[in-house]
Structure formats: structure tokens, C-alpha cells
Amino acid sequence: MKKHSAEDRPSAKAPSPLVSGRQRLMEAALQLAATTRSLASLGLREVARQAGLNPNTFYRHFNDFDELGLAVIDQLSGQLREGLRERRRRPAEAGLKLSDTANPVDAWSKAQDVVRESIALVLDFVTEHRTAYVVGIREMHGSSPVLRKALRKVLDDIGEDMTEDVLGALQLPLLQREDVAEISQLVIRQMTFFSLDYLEHPEQREQIRRQAERFVLLLFWGAIAAKAPQELAASGLRFPD
Amino acid sequence: MKKHSAEDRPSAKAPSPLVSGRQRLMEAALQLAATTRSLASLGLREVARQAGLNPNTFYRHFNDFDELGLAVIDQLSGQLREGLRERRRRPAEAGLKLSDTANPVDAWSKAQDVVRESIALVLDFVTEHRTAYVVGIREMHGSSPVLRKALRKVLDDIGEDMTEDVLGALQLPLLQREDVAEISQLVIRQMTFFSLDYLEHPEQREQIRRQAERFVLLLFWGAIAAKAPQELAASGLRFPD
DNA sequence: CTTGCCTGTAGACGATTGTATACCTCTTCC
DNA sequence: GGAAGAGGTATACAATCGTCTACAGGCAAG
Numbered sequence: 155m156k157k158h159s160a161e162d163r164p165s166a167k168a169p170s171p172l173v174s175g176r177q178r179l180m181e182a183a184l185q186l187a188a189t190t191r192s193l194a195s196l197g198l199r200e201v202a203r204q205a206g207l208n209p210n211t212f213y214r215h216f217n218d219f220d221e222l223g224l225a226v227i228d229q230l231s232g233q234l235r236e237g238l239r240e241r242r243r244r245p246a247e248a249g250l251k252l253s254d255t256a257n258p259v260d261a262w263s264k265a266q267d268v269v270r271e272s273i274a275l276v277l278d279f280v281t282e283h284r285t286a287y288v289v290g291i292r293e294m295h296g297s298s299p300v301l302r303k304a305l306r307k308v309l310d311d312i313g314e315d316m317t318e319d320v321l322g323a324l325q326l327p328l329l330q331r332e333d334v335a336e337i338s339q340l341v342i343r344q345m346t347f348f349s350l351d352y353l354e355h356p357e358q359r360e361q362i363r364r365q366a367e368r369f370v371l372l373l374f375w376g377a378i379a380a381k382a383p384q385e386l387a388a389s390g391l392r393f394p395d
Numbered sequence: 396m397k398k399h400s401a402e403d404r405p406s407a408k409a410p411s412p413l414v415s416g417r418q419r420l421m422e423a424a425l426q427l428a429a430t431t432r433s434l435a436s437l438g439l440r441e442v443a444r445q446a447g448l449n450p451n452t453f454y455r456h457f458n459d460f461d462e463l464g465l466a467v468i469d470q471l472s473g474q475l476r477e478g479l480r481e482r483r484r485r486p487a488e489a490g491l492k493l494s495d496t497a498n499p500v501d502a503w504s505k506a507q508d509v510v511r512e513s514i515a516l517v518l519d520f521v522t523e524h525r526t527a528y529v530v531g532i533r534e535m536h537g538s539s540p541v542l543r544k545a546l547r548k549v550l551d552d553i554g555e556d557m558t559e560d561v562l563g564a565l566q567l568p569l570l571q572r573e574d575v576a577e578i579s580q581l582v583i584r585q586m587t588f589f590s591l592d593y594l595e596h597p598e599q600r601e602q603i604r605r606q607a608e609r610f611v612l613l614l615f616w617g618a619i620a621a622k623a624p625q626e627l628a629a630s631g632l633r634f635p636d
Numbered sequence: 637c638t639t640g641c642c643t644g645t646a647g648a649c650g651a652t653t654g655t656a657t658a659c660c661t662c663t664t665c666c
Numbered sequence: 667g668g669a670a671g672a673g674g675t676a677t678a679c680a681a682t683c684g685t686c687t688a689c690a691g692g693c694a695a696g
Contacts, residue, residue, distance in 0.1 A: 174643095175643070175644070176643095190538060191433065191435055191436045191538050192432065192433045192436060192537070192538060194432055194436075195432045195433060195435075195436030197682080197683065197684085198683080198684065198685090199682075199683065199684080200682095200683090207644075207645095208644060208645050208646080209645095209683095209684085209685090210644080210645070210646085210685085210686095211643075211644055211645080213685085214642075214643055214644070215643090291536050292536045292537065292538070294536075295532050295533045295535075295536050295591075296433070296533060297431060297432050297433060297533070336606070336609075340585065340610060343585065343588045344581065344584065344585060347584045350536075365577070368577075369581060372614060372617040372618060372621060373613060373614070373617060374617075375617045375620055375621055376613040376614060376615075376616045376617020376618070376620060377613060377617070379616055379617060379620035379624065379627065379634075380613060380616055380634035381634075383620065383624070383627055383628040383632070383633075383634075384628050386620065386624055386628070387624040387625050387627070387628035387629075388628075391624070393620075393621035393622075393624075415673090416673070416674075417673095438652080438653065438654085439653080439654065439655090440652075440653065440654080441652095441653090448674075448675095449674060449675050449676080450653095450654085450655090450675095451655085451656095451674080451675075451676090452673075452674055452675080454655085455672075455673055455674075456673090
């Protein structure tokens with residue numbers, strides 16, 4: 155623990171009433187959680203100091219750190235899902251409506267593109283919101299049951315979005331809804347690892363991106379091959395290298 | 396924070412010099428980390444109290460909590476890998492040496508058995524060492540870079556063990572060493588999620604176990620189908636339901 | 637105008653923390 | 667038999683903590 159005596163106020167330079175105290179507390183907590191310890195173990199005074207506020211101000215907005223954590227999760231997860239939805243609308247329009255053409259080769263080709271774009275999208279997001287993402291993953295396995303459950307739900311919701319997208323946009327042959335849902339959850343969870351690798355090893359980003367793409371395609375390929383190996387072989391499709 | 400005043404000593408009833416103070420500190424820290432906060436945020440006095448020791452005794456054995464964490468990881472991960480190795484030796488002997496028979500149907504059948512048994516083994520282990528496992532996963536995404544790196548290495552080592560086993564025991568056709576290594580890492584990481592689900596939802600254990608098995612088989616099936624869809628279709632193999 | 641609510645501040649309280657210093661056994665080794 | 671060290675204890679101190687009570691400005695409704 156730090157030995158140097160510290161006032162309660164100084165740290166932040168600007169009083170800046172540009173943002174509400176509540177918001178400043180949330181951002182301060184995120185910053186501290188990312189660089190030091192877990193959210194639940196943060197000190198009330200510590201956070202207030204970082205936010206440039208009086209310690210007691212915390213009480214005006216939150217009862218405990220779980221409440222603050224939930225507020226952060228609500229804000230960020232909404233932002234994430236909305237971002238994902240929006241950027242997914244784009245290729246759906248420019249997408250040539252390949253689902254009409256019953257040509258499996260074209261369908262698989264489009265699936266590859268969608269996978270590539272979706273993964274790039276996620277990796278961009280975590281890069282852009284690095285601290286929030288790192289803290290989120292941390293608290294997903296953290297000590298607060300409340301935050302754990304909330305973050306699991308965030309992942310599951312994103313998984314459901316992905317399921318709908320896959321079912322709607324690229325209708326892969328033979329895959330039932332439950333198959334797609336299961337694969338989506340596997341993909342979302344594995345992406346948490348890929349994303350962390352991506353953040354921590356900037357020099358290997360291209361490689362990690364390709365590994366992630368390969369993983370997703372491998373799962374779908376395996377699922378199709380499991381349902382109908384004969385048709386897959388007969389279709390002449392080839393797995394990308 | 397607790398308001399009731401507390402002595403430094405009482406908590407543990409038995410002085411019990413049966414185990415070394417060092418060991419008692421490690422166990423106390425594990426217990427506290429599992430039920431309350433993260434390892435790094437534990438109090439030195441808190442741990443000593445739980446261990447029934449004088450606060451200063453901590454200094455005799457560790458310089459900081461990272462050191463204690465590393466000691467715990469060393470001990471437990473050694474225990475885990477050894478347990479895995481040992482229980483893997485058993486089926487290898489009783490295993491009928493199916494790798495000799497070039498029959499792909501038999502080879503795939505054996506692969507299924509091995510996957511099933513390996514997953515049961517991991518799930519048993521995490522159930523048996525629940526607190527250590529939960530804390531391990533928590534610290535893998537925690538705030539201490541030292542512990543994070545150490546725990547990532549544990550996972551990677553287990554992944555290498557799995558790679559060797561797969562290459563040695565069941566020689567799946569067409570899969571190179573690098574393919575198997577990549578799949579192994581994916582499996583090990585995904586198993587951390589399956590294991591947590593398994594612990595947290597005892598009423599769904601059978602279902603979770605089957606999901607895990609299905610995931611692993613799906614990956615291998617996909618990898619084989621990616622390399623050689625024609626041969627796979629011609630072999631007459633069927634994916635288990 | 638004043639009443640109330642919301643947001644933020646100020647000061648003080650006891651509890652708990654990390655750590656420094658000193659003392660007390662035991663073993664072990666020469 | 668004495669020195670050295672390892673493991674454990676006791677006491678003390680400054681720092682930080684969460685929380686309590688009291689007070690101040692702004693702003694909207696009555």
C-alpha cells in the first residue's frame with residue numbers, strides 16, 4: 155500500500171461540471187479497476203479522489219459498488235450491442251441477397267465474408283473500448299455474483315443476436331436454430347480469449363484475427379459436415395486456407 | 396465492511412502445527428479468495444487471521460501476494476497435470492491399440508471414447524478442487540500480470556499435453572501437429588467456461604457434459620472435413636448424435 | 637417567497653490496514 | 667556450548683478506510 159500521504163481532493167485537475175458527478179464516478183472506477191484491482195475491492199474514497207469529488211458524493215448516487223458496476227455494464231453493453239447492430243445492417247443491404255440464390259458455393263462464400271467482417275468488428279470494438287472490455291472480462295469471473303450474472307447475460311444476449319443474424323442473413327443449409335444457437339455461444343465465449351490476446355499482443359494481431367476466423371468457420375464447417383457429409387462432399391465446397 | 400471489532404488471532408480454533416505456517420497461509424488465502432474478493436486485494440492481516448497466525452508471520456514466507464499466488468499455482472497446477480497424466484495412462488494400456496488397425500471407423504470410435512473420458516476427468520477435477528479452480532480462473536483474468544502469465548502458462552502446458560496425447564494415442568488421419576495444437580488450445584480454453592457452468596449449475600451437469608463432448612468432436616470433425624471432405628464422406632463415418 | 641429535493645462539501649469517529657522494531661523459542665551446525 | 671538462523675509473537679504507529687452528522691448552493695413546484 156502506498157505510503158505517501160495524500161489529500162482527498164487533488165488528482166483530477168479540472169472541476170469540469172461538463173459531465174455529471176455520477177458519470178465521473180463511473181469513469182473513475184473504470185479507470186482504476188483497469189489499472190489496479192478489481193471493481194469490488196476499490197475504495198470509495200479512492201474512486202472519489204480519482205473523480206475529483208468528495209468521498210461522500212458516492213452515497214448520493216450508489217449504495218455499493220455492485221450498483222456502480224451494474225450502471226457501467228448497462229451503459230457499455232447497450233453501446234456495444236447497438237454498435238454491433240448498426241454495423242451489421244450495412245452489409246445486409248449491400249449483400250446482394252445471396253440467400254435467394256440456392257447456389258451453395260455462393261452462400262458459403264458470403265458466409266466467409268460475414269464472418270470476417272463480424273470478427274473485425276468485435277476486435278475493433280475491444281480495441282476502442284479497451285479498459286471497459288478488460289474490466290468486463292475481469293468482473294465476469296470476479297467475486298460479485300451480481301456482476302457475474304449481469305455480464306454473462308450480456309454475452310448470452312450477443313450470442314442471441316448472432317444467432318438471429320446467422321439464421322436471417324446467410325441461411326446455411328441443414329442447420330437448425332438450436333445448432334446455430336449453440337455454435338453462437340461457443341463463438342462468443344471463445345472470442346473473449348481471442349480479444350484479450352489481440353489486445354495484449356499487438357504484434358500478432360493479424361495472426362490472431364485469422365485464428366479467430368478459422369475457428370468460427372471450422373465450427374460451421376464441422377456442423378454442416380456432421381449433418382450431411384455426403385452432400386458437403388458432393389457440393390464441391392472447399393474450406394478456405 | 397464489517398463493523399464488529401475483531402481480534403487478530405481467534406478465528407481458527409486449533410493451533411495445529413500439523414501443517415507448516417506457510418501452507419496454512421496459502422490455504423487461508425485460497426479460502427478467502429474463493430468466498431470474498433480477489434487474491435491481490437486480500438489483506439495481509441485478514442489472511443493471517445484466517446490461518447490463526449500472527450500478521451507478521453506472513454513476511455517470514457512471502458514478500459507480497461504475488462509470491463503467495465505463485466506458490467499456490469505451482470502446487471495446484473503440478474497436482475492437476477500429474478493427476479491428468481496418471482489417469483490418462485490407464486486407458487492407453489487397456490486401449491486395444493486401435494492405432495494399429497487402419498480402420499477409420501474403429502479409430503473414430505476410439506477417439507470418441509477418449510474425448511468422453513478426458514472431459515469426465517477434467518470435470519471431476521474441477522469439482523474436487525472447486526475453490527482452487529474458481530480462484531485460478533479469477534486470477535487468470537485478474538489484475539496481477541504475474542499471476543495472469545503464470546495461469547496462462549498452466550493452460551498452455553495442459554494444451555501441449557493434450558496435443559501429445561492426441562498425436563500419440565489416436566492418430567487421426569490427415570491432421571498435422573499444428574492443427575492438433577491449435578484445436579487443443581481452443582478446447583482447453585472453452586473448457587474453462589464449461590467447467591464453470593458445470594460447477595454453478597449442478598442440475599444441468601449431464602447436459603453440460605454432453606455439450607462439451609459435442610464441441611470437441613465437432614472441432615475435430617470439422618478439421619478433418621476441412622482437409623478431406625471427399626475421404627470423410629467415402630469412409631462412411633457418422634457423427635455421433 | 638418558501639419549501640423541499642438533489643447534488644456536493646466539510647469534519648470527525650472508530651476500525652482496520654501495512655509495516656517497523658524488538659523479543660522469544662526452537663533446530664542445526666561447528 | 668555457543669552461534670546462527672528460521673519460524674512465530676507482541677507492541678506500536680501512521681495512514682487509510684467506511685460512515686455518520688451537519689451544512690451549503692441550485693432549482694423546481696407550491
